[in-house]
Amino acid sequence: MDGPTTGGPTVPRATVVLRTPLPFDAVTLDPGSFLGRWQSLNRDATLPHVLRQLEDAGTIENFRRLVVPSEAPHRGFNFVDSDVYKTLEALAWEAGRLPADQPWEGVTRELVDLLTAAQRDDGYLHTLYSGDEVFADLRWGHELYVLGHLVQAAVARTRTTGRTDLLDVARRFADLAVARFGEGGQDGYCGHPEVETALVELYRLTGERSYLDLARRQVDLRGSGVLGSGPFPPAYHQDHLPVREVTEVAGHAVRQAYLAAGVADVVAETGDPDLLAYLLRLWDSAQGTSTYVTGGTGSRHKDEAFGDPYELPPDRAYAETCAAIATFQWAWRMLLLTGEGRFADEMERTLYNAIPGSTSVDGTGFLYANPLQVRTGHDGSSEFAPAERLPWFACACCPPNLARLVASLQGYVATRDENGVQLHLYADADVAVGSGVLRVRTEYPWDGRVVVDAGPDGLTEDLALRIPAWADAAAVRLVVDGTVTDVVVERGYARVAGPVRRVELELPMPVVAVAAHPRVDAVRGCVALRRGPVVYCVEQAGLPSGVVLEDLALVPGSPLTAAPPVAGVDALVTVEAVAVHRPATGGPLYRAASAGVVGTASPAPATGRVTLRAVPYHRWGSRGPGAMRVWLPVAEHP
Amino acid sequence: MDGPTTGGPTVPRATVVLRTPLPFDAVTLDPGSFLGRWQSLNRDATLPHVLRQLEDAGTIENFRRLVVPSEAPHRGFNFVDSDVYKTLEALAWEAGRLPADQPWEGVTRELVDLLTAAQRDDGYLHTLYSGDEVFADLRWGHELYVLGHLVQAAVARTRTTGRTDLLDVARRFADLAVARFGEGGQDGYCGHPEVETALVELYRLTGERSYLDLARRQVDLRGSGVLGSGPFPPAYHQDHLPVREVTEVAGHAVRQAYLAAGVADVVAETGDPDLLAYLLRLWDSAQGTSTYVTGGTGSRHKDEAFGDPYELPPDRAYAETCAAIATFQWAWRMLLLTGEGRFADEMERTLYNAIPGSTSVDGTGFLYANPLQVRTGHDGSSEFAPAERLPWFACACCPPNLARLVASLQGYVATRDENGVQLHLYADADVAVGSGVLRVRTEYPWDGRVVVDAGPDGLTEDLALRIPAWADAAAVRLVVDGTVTDVVVERGYARVAGPVRRVELELPMPVVAVAAHPRVDAVRGCVALRRGPVVYCVEQAGLPSGVVLEDLALVPGSPLTAAPPVAGVDALVTVEAVAVHRPATGGPLYRAASAGVVGTASPAPATGRVTLRAVPYHRWGSRGPGAMRVWLPVAEHP
Incomplete structure (x- = not known):
């Protein structure tokens, strides 16, 4: 292991990216802020609830069956292991968020011990498949998908605690995947993209190039049709075209956005210009024709798909919670690659609309689909269009996905480049920037006034403040160290040259x-x-x-x-x-x-x-x- | 057998109905009329195509497997037998439509012989299930559903040719169903309604009361939850509520309309006022909140369901062809029960819009879903929302359903009651009314002028002419034997008192x-x-x-x-x-x-x-x- 162990979800190694995330502990959200309260709710209500549901639904028991012979059947879909992994990832970010207060370490270790015991000698780990079934159904098996979530959990745990117990499990499985699907191996990729972004992050953490190579190989192979045909159309599995030939978002929205996030990670480490062009085309397609005003995507219930351009019904909006989370993750990676504010704008849109709407005020009720209209007389009996938020789902991908995102929110607030620091998400927070701490004070998103106090010594570097596209740039007010300053918006940001002690930004909110x-x-x-x-x-x-x-x-x-x-x-x-x-x-x-x-x-x-x-x-x-x-x-x- | 053998699809026995269908050979559609040309296309193009596809898809081969041991697997869904039965029904109506010209009798006999040979000694006939599987999965098995279509084919063949070979097969299976699910037997009904209407018709043909009793019993039991839970919600199977408690259309549109048609048949023979009230409530719900302007129903792709009231997206209109056909059949039965023109209006609406739109001009391409909008850039790769009409479907219920309806269209043109004759569907046709022939001349639906010539002897009875709700009643012109007559519309009809020789009706068509x-x-x-x-x-x-x-x-x-x-x-x-x-x-x-x-x-x-x-x-x-x-x-x- 030669990578940083203090980072958050995304720690690029190469110098392709124009923006670098801050260390994971650099930002502390005020517990009274919108995002800070959300994190508290996530810790105090959602995470205990999720752990309970994983037991009740038999999702953890599925692993115990591998250790202690049992007559009990496997429960849930073939991707249900990922619910445990996403939860482990959330617990890991919690450990990094409040390192002095680690109530989850015991639970985490128990789960890690269970996974270690359940793992096969060759590294394979899946609670449903064995024998000839292993990697026999790449289209629907979700084996590389669950590997991806396992890797992400392990990376998070290592980065926030330094512990490598879960990483050992993840690497054994990842090494098996490299041996089987790496260069010279089987031409295969998963029907549900996700392992790509995880493998790149594993490379970033460990320095082991074969993980990056496998991610890139999977991206390059995708669309060659090796998944064959099944009940869903090829686009559902992102297998309709080679990635470099794709011009529009298509198919299953979560798979599309996870794939795009993975491709962005590959670009961040390789600089591949064709893949970057793909990402920009795809982004324009999603944003220009296929995204709800809430930031939700994937309008169709049928196949959880994007649908045709401009097909955005508010009542039958599927807009799966996981699709909004995936969009957030994709947008973040685009922001790192390009430094453009439009990507942070989209992170913000999903963060104040599509994503939080999926969780009840008490943190234990969830929406899978997020409609923009509910009719009088709505038949709310469907789990996918319920009349109210539900405690759990037969397909429970969303709640633990929410948990891992919310627990890591502070990682997305700010970045840096060689000139200084960029503020992307406005929240009441303290932002450590090396030389000192920026105290950001705001009632955001309810009030557009943001005060950044760099303390008496000030910030010696530049400070870039995002000017959201929703704001009327002509009406934005910027006061730098007491002086009203012209607002020049460049690629979505107003740049304040350092040294600077105090910046007041007013984003009018009519x-x-x-x-x-x-x-x-x-x-x-x-x-x-x-x-x-x-x-x-x-x-x-x-x-x-x-x-x-x-x-x-x-x-x-x-x-x-x-x-x-x-x-x-x-x-x-x-x-x-x-x-x-x-x-x-x-x-x-x-x-x-x-x-x-x-x-x-x-x-x-x-x-x-x-x-x-x-x-x-x-x-x-x-x-x-x-x-x-x-x-x-x-x-x-x- | 003590029922009439010259009737069409619906021949009520009891005196509950207010209108009686004419004999099946009473109406001859002019081959140049809209409906007549459709019938010719059906005979010359659609039916040969359907027979070919049933061979190519292995649907007929499924039966041969039961007769000659074979290693070949069963092909298609578990309801695929019904495609053969619906085709046999269409062939039977053709035989009655053009009795002097029976090109299909050889094919029909071959199929009947095959079914006879394939049928088990106890009467059971299904190409997929055997042993313990028989009637083991009422929710999804479709066994009573396919029995229903078998019965309808057999009734048609007996009524148009007098032959009882297929009827013998159907009765053996129906008798098995009576023994198993009749009074004192298992409380069971099919997850896909359809057998109800068929059993009533079998009772009408044979006079055997146990068929009617089983139909009524199935209607009464429905909604008691014996189907249990599965991947689809209870409403999908019309199992969410007892029929008498239902107030709105819900669930799978075809199942809903087939059930309603079956209930209407039960009402026609029993006069049950509660069931009639159910039907009228349901009709108002469908027409008032859940029907496309084309007459299509079932707006959702997901679960092929009605969706919420007023949820009628034109682009994602599912509007399955079979649902429009089922609405037509339900409307016809409501018309017989009540004599109200609004039901014939709906038959007309589906007949000139939702139903014919599903077939290509050459008669060999079909739509399963019938959208009211196709977007620029539509991804037409889905079988259920294709870019153009397709020759066949994995779920090929629609093409043979179309074939049987079109082959019997003349049966829906007119009815009679004790006062005289009612014209419901306007088409260039000769209508035999006992005393003579009404020559109906019109370019309908392209022109609203309809001339009815009863010949020099005239029609001694009353003649009722439907005045469609789309017509501006004040502008309708009626000339009776040369005299302009006030148009008094009662329950959708203008009644001309007999004797009458010539009636000219002008329905303005702005x-x-x-x-x-x-x-x-x-x-x-x-x-x-x-x-x-x-x-x-x-x-x-x-x-x-x-x-x-x-x-x-x-x-x-x-x-x-x-x-x-x-x-x-x-x-x-x-x-x-x-x-x-x-x-x-x-x-x-x-x-x-x-x-x-x-x-x-x-x-x-x-x-x-x-x-x-x-x-x-x-x-x-x-x-x-x-x-x-x-x-x-x-x-x-x-």
Whole structure:
């Protein structure tokens, strides 16, 4: 092992990247900040809950069966081992986040001992497959996928605790994969990308080049069709085209984004220009045609797929939690590669909308799919479109994925380059930058004022502050050491030359009506309300009695204002808007609006106006199940 | 056997129904009429194609395996036997339609001999299951489902040819089902309804009451949960609630409509008022919240389900062909029960839109799902959302279902009651009504003029003519024996008292802009174009070069006119409309339309106007794959 052991999830070795992550312990989020509170909830509620569920669902027991002969059947999908690994990764980041307070070390060691005992002599470790089944079904077997998550857990544990017990397990399995699928071995790759990014990180930690080589080989081979055909189309497995020929996001959204993250890691270590071009094309495709205003991706329930360009229905939005997490991870790697603020913008969008919306206020209820609309009369019996957040899922990939991301959030706040430090995510935090500590003070995302105090000695280097694309650059205010300074935004950042002691940034946060591209048919005539990075929604809960959510339309020209908190909804700022109420329960589904000429139906008569209180999308459903919508119709003839 | 042997698909015995079908040979469709041409295409192209595909897919071979020991595996789903049965039913209706010309009798006999040889001594007949597997999985086994289709084929063959060879096979299997699941037997029903309607028809043909009793018993038991839980939710199998407690359509659309058709048959023979109330509630639910403007139902790809009320996305419309056929069959039974024109209206809507759209102009390409929009850039690789019609499917339920419906279409044209004759579907046809022949002359659906000539002796009974709900009743013109007559519409019909010699009906057919209920979010701001019963669509094919379909919006107030045929599209009448062209390729997916106030984004600049030629929806794709849409945006600021 010759790599750094103090890093977070991503520690590039090569000099390809334009930005370098800070050490994992460099940033401390204030426990009262949005992100800090989320981390506390994750530690105090989500992680204990996840560990309990892993026992109850038999996911940990699956490993015990390998150690102590048992008649009990394997439980869960063939990728269920990864739920344990993602949880171990979360526990490891927790250990690094609060190194003085390690309540999970005992649990972790027990699990590591169990994995060590369960592992075969040749390094193979999977709770379902044995004998001829091993690596027999690359398309659906998920064996390299679970290896990837095992590696990520092991890397995290080593980096935050220095312990190599789990790393030994992971390397034995990874070495087996190298022997089997490495150069000169079988031409194979996994039906579910994920091992690519993990192998690169294992290389970064250990310096063992064969891991990077295997990752690159898997990327190069992908799309050659070796997975064969099955119940899902080739794009589902990211096997429809060689990576270098792909021009659009396609197929299963999580697989697509995990693959892209892995490719970005390969680029970060190899500088491959063709692969970088692929990533940029793919990013533009995702952002330009296939991402919800919340940052969610993968609109289709069927095959958990992206769907066609501009196919973004709010009601049937699948927008799997894991897809948003995968987008975050991909965006982070693009940020490191390019230093461009648009990638941090997307991290922020997912972080305040698509991702937190998947977790209940108490941290123990989860959404797998994250719709942008729930209809009155919604049949919430499906696990994939439930009426409320659920404690667990038959396919429980999302909760432990959330846990590992949230436990490592501080790792994504800032980076550095040869000129200085870049702040990407604004949060109340202390950021150690070598020479000293930057005290970042803000009520973000509820308030756009950010004060960075570098202390009396100041920061000798440059400080780059992200100016989000959602902010009106002309209205941004920047005060450097007491002097109002012109804001020059370059690739998404305002750069303050050091030395500097105190920077005040004001990002104005008016409530904005957001319109979608005209090809997004599903939200024609609607706007979404956004304030700063936070997207809002209106719910049936809170409406006057007798008013059905679907009967409301915003009044054009009426004010959109920030408003105080709402009982039962954990958010500092809500939004007020005025809507006209046009009751339309029942009546014919279709009617002739005009004959012989293009006309439109007159709207139902208005019975009055209603002041709506919109709440952050990420807190929808906090007041119980019921109708919800992000996209609000704008009345045509109010 | 004591039932009539000259009937069509539905021959009620009891006097519950208010309308009685005519004998199957009473109506002869003119070969040049829309429906007559469809029947010819079905006979000349679709049926030979289907027979070939059943061989190529191994569906017929599955039966041979039961007779001659073979190592060849069973091929296809566990309900694939029904494809053979539906084809046999189609062949039987053909035999009754053109009794002097029976090219299929040899093929039919071969198949019947094969089934006879394949049937077990106890009557069981299924190509996949044997031993302990028999009736072991009611939820997914489809055994009673395939029995239902076998019975329907046998009833058709007996009614049109008098032959009982297939009926013997069907009764042996049905008797086994009665013994096993009848009164005092196992409480069981099939996960896919269909046997209910078949058993009632078998009772009607044979007079054997136990078949009706089993059908009623299955309806009564349904929803008691005996199917248990599986990968699909209970509503998928119509097992979520006892039938009498159901208030809304739910679950798998085909199963829902087949069940309703079966319940309607039970009501027709028992008069059960609670079940009739269920049917009327269900109908209102389907028609009021969950049916496409084409008559398609089942909007979700996931679970082929209805989805929530008003969830009717045009692009992801699943709208399975079989669901439209099932709606047609359900509507027909409701028409017989109630005599209300709204049910015939729905038969007509499916017959000119959802159903024919599923078949290519040459009769050998099919759609399983029937979207109302295909996007530019559509990934057409899915069998369930292909870029063009396909020759066959892994789940090939639709093509033979189409074949049996089309071969029996003349059976749905007219009925009688004690007062006289009712005309439901307008088509150029001769209708034998006992005393004589009604010569119906019309260019329907392209022209709304219908002339009924009862000959010099005239019709002594009353003649009821359906006045479709799409027609402006005030503008309908009725001339009875040369005298212009007031049109009084009662329950959907204008009744002309006999005796009468000649009736001229004029249903004006302006091009109408149809608007959807405001809760159908997916088509907000759009209209669909309809002329008479025919819904139109606009396709990329035929647009000027450089104009992308998605960049067009109709100009409010501009004329909608009927227009002549379009090359490559088999339709007598097309529709012209004027659209504004606003190119919007690329650009951001979301943008702030306004800050602090409700505003909407300005549309992209217009580059000019385009005259669109809309073609009947049912002929979309005739000019090759490409973008298509039924719902057209209306420009806001043209």
